[in-house]
Amino acid sequence: MAGDAVKLLGAWPSPFVMRAQIALNLKSVGYEFLEETLGTKSQLLLQSNPVHKKIPVLIHGDKLVCESLIIVQYIDEVWSSGPGMLPSDLYDRATARFWAAYIDDKWFPSLIGIAKAQDDGAKKAAIEQVSEILAVLEDAFTKCSKGKTFFGGDRVGYLDIAFGCFLGWLRVTEKMNGVELISRSKTPQLAQWAERFCADPAVKDVMPETDKLAEFAKVLFAKFKNPPSQ
Amino acid sequence: MEEEGEDVKLLGAWPSPFSYRVLWGLKLKGISFQYEEEDLARKSSALLRYNPVHRKIPVLVHGEKPIAESTVILEYIEEAWPQKNDHPLLPQDPLERAEARFWTKFVEDKNPTFFRYFRSTGVDQEQATEEAKQVLKAIEDYAELQIGKEGKKFFRGGTIGITDLTLGWISWWLKAMEEAVGVKLLMETTDEAEEGPFPNLSRWMKNFREDPVIRDNLPDFDDLVLYFKRLRHNFIATSD
Numbered sequence: 299m300a301g302d303a304v305k306l307l308g309a310w311p312s313p314f315v316m317r318a319q320i321a322l323n324l325k326s327v328g329y330e331f332l333e334e335t336l337g338t339k340s341q342l343l344l345q346s347n348p349v350h351k352k353i354p355v356l357i358h359g360d361k362l363v364c365e366s367l368i369i370v371q372y373i374d375e376v377w378s379s380g381p382g383m384l385p386s387d388l389y390d391r392a393t394a395r396f397w398a399a400y401i402d403d404k405w406f407p408s409l410i411g412i413a414k415a416q417d418d419g420a421k422k423a424a425i426e427q428v429s430e431i432l433a434v435l436e437d438a439f440t441k442c443s444k445g446k447t448f449f450g451g452d453r454v455g456y457l458d459i460a461f462g463c464f465l466g467w468l469r470v471t472e473k474m475n476g477v478e479l480i481s482r483s484k485t486p487q488l489a490q491w492a493e494r495f496c497a498d499p500a501v502k503d504v505m506p507e508t509d510k511l512a513e514f515a516k517v518l519f520a521k522f523k524n525p526p527s528q
Numbered sequence: 529m530e531e532e533g534e535d536v537k538l539l540g541a542w543p544s545p546f547s548y549r550v551l552w553g554l555k556l557k558g559i560s561f562q563y564e565e566e567d568l569a570r571k572s573s574a575l576l577r578y579n580p581v582h583r584k585i586p587v588l589v590h591g592e593k594p595i596a597e598s599t600v601i602l603e604y605i606e607e608a609w610p611q612k613n614d615h616p617l618l619p620q621d622p623l624e625r626a627e628a629r630f631w632t633k634f635v636e637d638k639n640p641t642f643f644r645y646f647r648s649t650g651v652d653q654e655q656a657t658e659e660a661k662q663v664l665k666a667i668e669d670y671a672e673l674q675i676g677k678e679g680k681k682f683f684r685g686g687t688i689g690i691t692d693l694t695l696g697w698i699s700w701w702l703k704a705m706e707e708a709v710g711v712k713l714l715m716e717t718t719d720e721a722e723e724g725p726f727p728n729l730s731r732w733m734k735n736f737r738e739d740p741v742i743r744d745n746l747p748d749f750d751d752l753v754l755y756f757k758r759l760r761h762n763f764i765a766t767s768d
Contacts, residue, residue, distance in 0.1 A: 372625070399597055408710045
């Protein structure tokens with residue numbers, strides 16, 4: 299089963315797609331990357347994920363897996379030799395899942411909140427909210443890492459993947475708004491972690507360069523402000 | 529290996545479907561626990577200590593270690609008591625596990641839609657009702673494959689699993705909400721010959737409610753309707 303061909307339907311700017319790529323890289327699984335174009339949805343995507351019509355979709359042989367963190371868990375369970383991406387201690391596993399849910403439910407909406415803010419007042423409030431959440435995550439890092447390099451310990455793990463995939467977009471947000479969100483002064487542990495995460499062999503080739511992402515962001519945000527008429 | 533009668537506590541609240549998910553999971557697996565009712569209007573210092581991030585129930589406390597978020601708790605329960613394997617909440621196969629998690633997440637992500645249906649009025653309510661019906665249709669389509677074509681009793685198969693536990697709220701709480709809101713969503717029919725718009729979902733709801741563990745662990749329906757009526761009234765009163 300593990301030997302079947304692996305394809306990943308995705309797009310280079312997507313942090314959710316990056317989660318799946320990092321997981322495959324950590325397990326040294328070769329895969330074919332099928333790039334979706336922004337603004338269009340291929341027939342393959344519509345057929346593979348009819349419920350949500352969203353990337354990423356993992357195509358493993360004839361099996362389809364959707365939802366980025368579910369894909370990461372699937373990869374962890376199928377390619378099970380070697381260290382797991384979730385901690386081995388059961389309580390630590392629950393903690394990692396808890397914080398991953400927090401990332402999706404609280405962190406991600408707060409980050410896009412900055413891009414969606416319509417005026418300076420709203421923007422300031424959105425930035426404040428992101429900073430508060432980062433303070434919570436700085437604290438979470440202390441508890442989860444237990445003095446080690448990553449949320450997952452010595453190696454990049456499930457929670458590192460869940461949060462780290464947003465670092466490119468976080469840097470773009472900082473640049474476009476002239477703010478520091480993760481920094482050595484405000485969030486020292488997250489600042490160090492961010493550097494180590496981005497430098498990890500499983501991450502560095504799939505993390506987009508900030509400048510390239512910033513160019514893409516300009517095009518995308520123009521669409522937010524001037525949505526094409528349907 | 530864990531032992532019987534060890535320290536397991538569930539902090540919950542009687543009107544909460546999230547609380548019941550965990551309670552059902554523990555009971556289905558035959559895990560002994562101590563239940564502590566939280567008054568959501570006056571949260572205990574214990575709850576604030578156990579779940580400082582969200583300050584919400586349910587919280588499972590196992591040997592003084594707290595775990596929050598109902599679906600996270602259910603995954604934990606499944607792994608922490610491997611010897612209680614008469615009633616697995618998740619399948620073994622990785623693809624089937626991914627599918628169970630996919631639908632569990634789908635249901636969870638739609639909470640805001642049903643919340644809007646519950647607390648809104650007028651045009652907003654009409655829109656929310658439409659969206660909620662679309663959500664139910666998506667689940668009905670999945671139920672048509674699992675319950676209809678494959679003839680399963682539950683989404684997990686012959687026994688209740690994590691997807692069933694997460695969706696279970698619609699078989700009781702949503703029906704109570706319908707009474708409070710005065711707008712029908714499920715259109716469940718009591719007449720077997722007549723099919724509403726969600727026949728497979730209706731069949732699943734009936735199976736779920738009739739399961740002995742579920743049936744014996746549901747809040748009083750009339751109390752729930754009254755609770756929801758009051759809650760909806762408060763939401764509407766404070767929204768202008």
